[in-house]
Amino acid sequence: MATVTLKSFTGLRQSSTEQTNFVSHVPSSLSLPQRRSSLRVTAARSTPKLSNRKLRVAVIGGGPAGGAAAETLAQGGIETVLIERKMDNCKPCGGAIPLCMVGEFNLPLDIIDRRVTKMKMISPSNIAVDIGRTLKEHEYIGMVRREVLDAYLRERAEKSGATVINGLFLKMDHPENWDSPYTLHYTEYDGKTGSTGTKKTMEVDAVIGADGANSRVAKSIDAGDYDYAIAFQERIRIPDDKMTYYEDLAEMYVGDDVSPDFYGWVFPKCDHVAVGTGTVTHKGDIKKFQLATRNRAKDKILGGKIIRVEAHPIPEHPRPRRLSKRVALVGDAAGYVTKCSGEGIYFAAKSGRMCAEAIVEGSQNGKKMIDEGDLRKYLEKWDKTYLPTYRVLDVLQKVFYRSNPAREAFVEMCADEYVQKMTFDSYLYKRVAPGSPLEDIKLAVNTIGSLVRANALRREIEKLNV
Amino acid sequence: MALFSPPISSSSLQNPNFIPKFSFSLLSTNRFSLLSVTRASSSDSGITSAAVEAPEPVKVIVKEAPQSTPAVKKEETATATTKNGAVEGEEMKTTESVIKFQDARWINGTWDLKQFEKNGKTDWDAVIVAEAKRRKWLEDNPETTTNDEPVLFDTSTIPWWAWMKRYHLPEAEILNGRAAMIGFFMAYFVDSLTGVGLVDQMGNFFCKTLLFVSVAGVLFIRKNEDVDKLKSLFDETTLYDKQWQAAWKDDDESLGSKK
Numbered sequence: 001m002a003t004v005t006l007k008s009f010t011g012l013r014q015s016s017t018e019q020t021n022f023v024s025h026v027p028s029s030l031s032l033p034q035r036r037s038s039l040r041v042t043a044a045r046s047t048p049k050l051s052n053r054k055l056r057v058a059v060i061g062g063g064p065a066g067g068a069a070a071e072t073l074a075q076g077g078i079e080t081v082l083i084e085r086k087m088d089n090c091k092p093c094g095g096a097i098p099l100c101m102v103g104e105f106n107l108p109l110d111i112i113d114r115r116v117t118k119m120k121m122i123s124p125s126n127i128a129v130d131i132g133r134t135l136k137e138h139e140y141i142g143m144v145r146r147e148v149l150d151a152y153l154r155e156r157a158e159k160s161g162a163t164v165i166n167g168l169f170l171k172m173d174h175p176e177n178w179d180s181p182y183t184l185h186y187t188e189y190d191g192k193t194g195s196t197g198t199k200k201t202m203e204v205d206a207v208i209g210a211d212g213a214n215s216r217v218a219k220s221i222d223a224g225d226y227d228y229a230i231a232f233q234e235r236i237r238i239p240d241d242k243m244t245y246y247e248d249l250a251e252m253y254v255g256d257d258v259s260p261d262f263y264g265w266v267f268p269k270c271d272h273v274a275v276g277t278g279t280v281t282h283k284g285d286i287k288k289f290q291l292a293t294r295n296r297a298k299d300k301i302l303g304g305k306i307i308r309v310e311a312h313p314i315p316e317h318p319r320p321r322r323l324s325k326r327v328a329l330v331g332d333a334a335g336y337v338t339k340c341s342g343e344g345i346y347f348a349a350k351s352g353r354m355c356a357e358a359i360v361e362g363s364q365n366g367k368k369m370i371d372e373g374d375l376r377k378y379l380e381k382w383d384k385t386y387l388p389t390y391r392v393l394d395v396l397q398k399v400f401y402r403s404n405p406a407r408e409a410f411v412e413m414c415a416d417e418y419v420q421k422m423t424f425d426s427y428l429y430k431r432v433a434p435g436s437p438l439e440d441i442k443l444a445v446n447t448i449g450s451l452v453r454a455n456a457l458r459r460e461i462e463k464l465n466v
Numbered sequence: 467m468a469l470f471s472p473p474i475s476s477s478s479l480q481n482p483n484f485i486p487k488f489s490f491s492l493l494s495t496n497r498f499s500l501l502s503v504t505r506a507s508s509s510d511s512g513i514t515s516a517a518v519e520a521p522e523p524v525k526v527i528v529k530e531a532p533q534s535t536p537a538v539k540k541e542e543t544a545t546a547t548t549k550n551g552a553v554e555g556e557e558m559k560t561t562e563s564v565i566k567f568q569d570a571r572w573i574n575g576t577w578d579l580k581q582f583e584k585n586g587k588t589d590w591d592a593v594i595v596a597e598a599k600r601r602k603w604l605e606d607n608p609e610t611t612t613n614d615e616p617v618l619f620d621t622s623t624i625p626w627w628a629w630m631k632r633y634h635l636p637e638a639e640i641l642n643g644r645a646a647m648i649g650f651f652m653a654y655f656v657d658s659l660t661g662v663g664l665v666d667q668m669g670n671f672f673c674k675t676l677l678f679v680s681v682a683g684v685l686f687i688r689k690n691e692d693v694d695k696l697k698s699l700f701d702e703t704t705l706y707d708k709q710w711q712a713a714w715k716d717d718d719e720s721l722g723s724k725k
Contacts, residue, residue: 460594
């Protein structure tokens with residue numbers, strides 16, 4: 001009986017005739033686009049129970065995505081291993097988390113170094129607009145230090161029962177059968193500084209790749225490449241009197257001098273500010289853009305000392321393949337960074353959690369083997385929940401970051417209270433809240449007006465050149 | 467990606483009114499290592515604008531002498547004229563001074579509309595031109611923002627009809643002219659070929675389609691480059707969605723692969 005089950009299981013995803021052999025049913029509540037109706041995604045109700053062990057899952061990478069995934073897996077009764085190569089990794093990152101993350105992930109308030117409640121948007125012609133008047137008392141953008149946040153999430157995972165290993169993932173051997181384990185090859189560091197570590201292998205049933213923008217897990221499943229931006233940041237310690245200005249205020253600079261397709265920023269951190277910029281299309285000029293950003297903020301960071309310089313790639317869109325058999329990618333490894341704002345921490349943690357939840361559910365708390373269908377459920381849920389957000393931000397980036405006039409219009413629009421309210425609502429709570437239609441029409445008219453005026457001024461500028 | 471504006475290079479923004487070109491090239495190469503920049507004389511606008519101001523030819527000549535020898539060292543002395551004719555000399559000894567946009571009508575981070583009056587009414591055209599010059603200046607010489615002098619100007623203070631009169635109406639005239647020419651000659655041409663008069667042409671579906679296509683063409687294709695621009699715009703709008711759907715498309719392909 002078991003062999004019959006196994007043989008026909010290999011054809012499970014291909015045709016519907018085999019369905020009759022199983023008790024499984026096709027979940028009909030999936031919101032799949034029409035052309036996929038031929039593909040049946042089924043729960044692995046038909047997989048045999050794991051006889052004497054729990055499901056083993058390895059999470060590669062111990063950032064927000066990995067930490068959140070490992071915690072959810074461990075809480076769901078799955079034998080979890082988290083492999084992280086650098087436990088005190090100080091990631092180059094803006095470090096901004098939305099308000100909903102604090103609630104959803106039960107973050108203690110002392111993890112948050114600063115609560116940013118005001119933002120300043122500065123246009124190419126230095127028109128400065130203050131945003132944040134519409135925020136309520138309890139609303140803020142949290143600024144965290146990544147090393148603190150990451151360590152906290154890993155610790156929580158460990159307390160829930162995950163095993164945290166300090167090691168570097170090298171490669172993995174793919175299984176021959178649908179239920180054979182994956183063999184992971186990694187180097188374990190035993191904590192002694194300077195040691196090269198020992199090569200080890202481990203067998204697991206499923207892998208979650210949470211190892212960031214240069215993911216090795218993604219490479220080993222041929223996930224494909226994505227376009228990425230380079231984010232370059234300098235941490236600058238500025239004198240105290242200048243630091244009071246940045247007490248709860250972050251700045252965003254837009255302009256061709258600062259970045260051709262992104263923005264420059266000054267974000268306050270625990271006792272210094274992070275000044276940085278990024279670009280996709282002109283990566284070679286990043287130092288020039290950084291100098292321009294520092295120049296634009298010069299008066300406000302005068303007398304500061306650079307204490308650290310860092311750079312990191314930021315994915316611009318998801319990889320072509322985000323999962324393969326029993327390996328799934330989450331976080332930056334999958335490419336879940338939004339356009340326009342470049343936000344990634346919340347989406348990394350949320351995707352890690354969502355993937356882990358799908359595994360827990362598909363394996364019925366670790367009792368059964370999972371298959372690709374279970375992981376696909378995580379992809380569907382993710383796309384259904386967040387694709388509108390990604391799309392809206394993509395449109396915003398395409399419309400407002402393409403040229404100086406567009407950026408001027410963008411900053412002008414941000415002065416509008418309705419825009420501020422909508423923006424903050426959608427950023428802080430990650431929901432696209434429906435506003436009032438009348439205000440929306442007014443907003444549309446104002447946007448078009450701003451764009452037209454800014455472009456008219458650009459034509460005037462071009463006339464001056466002639 | 468060609469739609470993004472090119473990175474700043476002042477070599478493409480030569481202003482023929484401004485004579486000392488050396489300082490501009492010096493700017494482009496040393497822009498970001500220089501903390502002091504030559505104060506370019508924005509008095510060129512003082513010569514051309516409608517505002518009544520006295521240009522200072524004497525001062526301009528004085529400035530040319532030191533600048534015609536672009537020294538290797540980065541400090542330069544410069545003088546500048548502001549729009550109201552008052553001369554401000556600024557000696558830049560070491561690196562700390564900064565050139566800022568200066569204009570008599572630019573007060574407290576916004577344009578003082580009272581100074582733009584002509585015949586008792588605000589001359590909005592002059593405001594538009596002044597703002598354009600300010601933006602151009604800032605594109606060439608990015609400035610630091612300060613909290614002491616925040617920039618507060620909002621282009622919506624200029625009324626909508628001023629914008630329309632200046633930009634929309636001339637272009638509308640051109641486009642309507644093109645449409646009229648195309649319309650007249652196409653009507654004549656079709657009539658001579660088929661014998662169908664203008665009124666009967668309008669009743670024909672094919673002619674109506676041609677009319678729609680020509681109106682759309684006149685509206686959307688105004689310059690030669692617009693054809694390619696529209697094509698890449700269309701690709702751009704669909705690209706992000708395609709990247710997201712790639713995860714699902716891949717699944718259809720892998721159906722045939724071995725397990």
